[in-house]
Amino acid sequence: MDNEQEHSARSNSGSVVVDWRDKLAPLPAAMTMEERIEQARSEAYEAAIETMRGQAEKKLRQHLLSRIKEEMTVQVQHEERRKLLDAMSDDEKRALMQVEIDRKVNSLSVKLKGRHSKEVEEAVNKRLDDLRDEMRQETASEISTQVEERVKKERAVLRDEAARLRTQAEKIKHDTHSQKADIVVRKRVAELEARASREQAQNQRHLNKLKSAHAALETEAQELRVSSQKTEEKYAKEVQRTAKLSRELEDKKRDLAAAEEKIQGLETRASGLAAQLEEMRTELGEMREEHAHAMVGIQEAVRRRQEAEDNLIATREQLIAAQGAMAGLECDLEDARQHTLDLQMARGRPAPPPVSRVANDGSSRRSPSVQSLDDVLDGLSDLGTPVTAESVQPSNREAYPGSPLRKHTEVEESSSSEQTRPVPQLPARRFDAFTVPSDPPRSTDRPPRGEQTPDLPVPRFKGPATPRSGQEPRAPHSGQSRAYPRSPTPAPRDGETVDSVATVVHSHFETEARAQHMYLSSAPLKIPGGAEGNRILYDLERLFVLWDEVEASFSRRCQVIERIRTLTTGDEPPIGPIGRIIKHELTACKSVLERHREELELVKRREEIKSKLLALKRHQGSKSDLNAAMAELRRTDQKMRIGVEAARKLSVSPVRYRGLPYVEVLKVDGVVSV
Structure with missing residues (x-):
C-alpha cells in the first residue's frame, strides 16, 4: 500500500515513475507421472495401428x-x-x-x-x-x-x-x-x-x-x-x-x-x-x-537484521559525532600543549614527549587485542547482502538460492529437530553460472507483486525506504554505495589451480547474485516529464534490452542506475548529464555486440543447456532426454573450446559473462585447461 501511495503521489506531481519487473519467465511445469504414462500408452497404440x-x-x-x-x-x-x-x-x-x-x-x-x-x-x-x-x-x-x-x-x-x-x-x-x-x-x-x-x-x-x-x-x-x-x-x-x-x-x-x-x-x-x-x-x-x-525462523532473522541495521546506522552517526568531538579535543589539547611548551621554554625546562609517542607506548588506552570500530563495522554483514541462514543460526549453514555454491552443498533446515540433512553433492567441476535467485528475499512490509501498480519496466534500486510504524525515517547512508562489494574480485592469474579459479568464480557470482537482488528490488526512478523525459525513457528501455543481450554485470547496472538516481534527487533533474550517461552505456553495449554477438549467443545457449540438464537430474528425467542434453552440451563445449583457442591465437579480448571472462567458467567446468 505504501508503494501504491508513493506511485499515485508521483503521478499526480507530473513526473513519470518507472518500475522494473523481473523479466525472467517461470520454467514450464514438469509432467506428472500420470501424464507420462498416458503419453507412453498413446504412443504405443498409435505405433500398433500404423503397423496394422x-x-x-x-x-x-x-x-x-x-x-x-x-x-x-x-x-x-x-x-x-x-x-x-x-x-x-x-x-x-x-x-x-x-x-x-x-x-x-x-x-x-x-x-x-x-x-x-x-x-x-x-x-x-x-x-x-x-x-x-x-x-x-x-x-x-x-x-x-x-x-x-x-x-x-x-x-x-x-x-x-x-x-x-x-x-x-x-x-x-x-x-x-x-x-x-x-x-x-x-x-x-x-x-x-x-x-x-x-x-x-x-x-x-x-x-x-x-x-x-x-x-x-x-x-x-x-x-x-x-x-x-x-x-x-x-x-x-x-x-x-x-x-x-x-x-x-x-x-x-x-x-x-x-x-x-x-x-x-x-x-x-x-x-x-x-x-x-x-x-x-x-x-x-x-x-x-x-x-x-x-x-x-527466516522472518525472525529478517526482523533481527533490520534491528541490527538500525543499530549500525545509529552507531555510525555516534561515531561521526565522536570523531568531531575528538577532533575538537585534539585541537584544544594541541593548543594547551603549545602554550605549555612555550611556558617551559621560557622557564628553561625540557619539552615533554610528543603525543604520538605517548599513544604508542604500552600504557596506551587502546589495547592491541581490542578491535577498533572500523573493524567491527567491517565484520558486520553488508547492508546489501541478502539474508541467509548463516547470519541467523551459525550451526545451520545454507547457501543463497541463486548462489553458485548451491551446486556444491545444500542443507535442509528443520526447526523442530534442529538437525541437518545433507543433499547429495553434484560434481565439483560443473559450475552453473546462469543460476539466478528464483525467489530473492524481499522486505516483509512490501505488498505482493500482484498488488503493486504496473509501471514502465525500469529497474528498482535501493532508495529511501518507507519508515515502519513507530520508527523515525532514517537518513540515507552517505558512505560507499551498496551496489559494490567492499573489495573487488581478484582476476585469475597464470599458474593458478582449478580450485583457486573456482573460488574466484564462486565469489564473483555470489556478488552478482546480491547485486541482482538489489537490481530487481530497488526503489523506482523518478524521471522528469515532457519530450526530453520521454526520450530518456526510450533510451533507458533500449539500455535495459542491450544489458540483457550483452549479459552485463549487475554491479555495473547498479552503478549506472545509482548515478542516475543521484542526478534525479533534486527538484529539477538535469536532462543533459542523464542523457550522456545513457548514451555512453548504449555505445559500450553496441560495441560489445559488434565484437562478441556470436560468442554471447553460444554462451547463453550453453548456460540454457546446463540449466536444462540440472533440472532433468533433479526431477529424474528420462535417460534419452539426459543423453540428448549431454550430447548437445558436448557439442557446445567443443565449439567453445575452438573459439577460446582462436581468441588466444589472435590475441582477442575474451567474451565476458556477468562481468567475468567466460573462459574462467570453462576452466572450472573442465572444458579448457588452466
Whole structure:
C-alpha cells in the first residue's frame, strides 16, 4: 500500500515513475507421472495401428501384383504385334516368315513367364538366337534359290530364243541372203538384248529390295530381343520387391511383439512409479511443514537484521559525532600543549614527549587485542547482502538460492529437530553460472507483486525506504554505495589451480547474485516529464534490452542506475548529464555486440543447456532426454573450446559473462585447461 501511495503521489506531481519487473519467465511445469504414462500408452497404440495399416497395404499390394504383371505382359505383346503387322506386306513371302517368328517369340515368352532361374533364361535366349539364325539362313538360301532359278529360266529362254534366231538367220541367210532379213534379225537381237538387260536390272532391284527387307527384319528382331530382356528384368525386380516386402512384414511383426512387451513393462513401471509418487507426496507434506518452521525462523532473522541495521546506522552517526568531538579535543589539547611548551621554554625546562609517542607506548588506552570500530563495522554483514541462514543460526549453514555454491552443498533446515540433512553433492567441476535467485528475499512490509501498480519496466534500486510504524525515517547512508562489494574480485592469474579459479568464480557470482537482488528490488526512478523525459525513457528501455543481450554485470547496472538516481534527487533533474550517461552505456553495449554477438549467443545457449540438464537430474528425467542434453552440451563445449583457442591465437579480448571472462567458467567446468 505504501508503494501504491508513493506511485499515485508521483503521478499526480507530473513526473513519470518507472518500475522494473523481473523479466525472467517461470520454467514450464514438469509432467506428472500420470501424464507420462498416458503419453507412453498413446504412443504405443498409435505405433500398433500404423503397423496394422502397413500390413493391410502390403497384402493388397501382393494381391494386385500378379494381375498388374499379366496386364503389362499382354499390353507389351499387343504393342509388339501391332508394330510387326504395320511393317508386313501382302505380296512378299517374308510376311509369312515374320508371322511365324512372332508366333514362336510369343510362345517362348509365355513359356519363360513362370521361370526365374538364370540358367533357364540363358538356354531360352540361346535357343531363340539359334531359331532366328536358322530362319535367317533359310530366308537367304530361299531368296538366292529363287533368284538363281529365275535367272536360269531367263537364260534358258534367251538361249532358246537366240538359237531360234540363229536358226532363222541361217535359214534367211541361206534362203534369201537379202539385206532386209539381216536388218530384221539385227532388230530382233537388239530387242532381245534390251529385254534381257531390263529383266536383269529388275531382278537386281528385286534382290536389293529383299536385302533391305531382310535388314529391317533383323532390326525388328533385335528390338524384340531387347524388349523381351527388359520385360524379364522388370519381372525379376517385382519378384525381389515382393521378397523385400515379405521381410519387412516379418520385421514389423517382431516390432509389434516388442512394442507389446514394452507396453507391459511400462505398465509395470507405472504401477511402481505410482507407489513412488505416493511416497513423494508424503515426503512433500513433511517438507512443507519443515519449510513453514524454517520460514518462521527466516522472518525472525529478517526482523533481527533490520534491528541490527538500525543499530549500525545509529552507531555510525555516534561515531561521526565522536570523531568531531575528538577532533575538537585534539585541537584544544594541541593548543594547551603549545602554550605549555612555550611556558617551559621560557622557564628553561625540557619539552615533554610528543603525543604520538605517548599513544604508542604500552600504557596506551587502546589495547592491541581490542578491535577498533572500523573493524567491527567491517565484520558486520553488508547492508546489501541478502539474508541467509548463516547470519541467523551459525550451526545451520545454507547457501543463497541463486548462489553458485548451491551446486556444491545444500542443507535442509528443520526447526523442530534442529538437525541437518545433507543433499547429495553434484560434481565439483560443473559450475552453473546462469543460476539466478528464483525467489530473492524481499522486505516483509512490501505488498505482493500482484498488488503493486504496473509501471514502465525500469529497474528498482535501493532508495529511501518507507519508515515502519513507530520508527523515525532514517537518513540515507552517505558512505560507499551498496551496489559494490567492499573489495573487488581478484582476476585469475597464470599458474593458478582449478580450485583457486573456482573460488574466484564462486565469489564473483555470489556478488552478482546480491547485486541482482538489489537490481530487481530497488526503489523506482523518478524521471522528469515532457519530450526530453520521454526520450530518456526510450533510451533507458533500449539500455535495459542491450544489458540483457550483452549479459552485463549487475554491479555495473547498479552503478549506472545509482548515478542516475543521484542526478534525479533534486527538484529539477538535469536532462543533459542523464542523457550522456545513457548514451555512453548504449555505445559500450553496441560495441560489445559488434565484437562478441556470436560468442554471447553460444554462451547463453550453453548456460540454457546446463540449466536444462540440472533440472532433468533433479526431477529424474528420462535417460534419452539426459543423453540428448549431454550430447548437445558436448557439442557446445567443443565449439567453445575452438573459439577460446582462436581468441588466444589472435590475441582477442575474451567474451565476458556477468562481468567475468567466460573462459574462467570453462576452466572450472573442465572444458579448457588452466
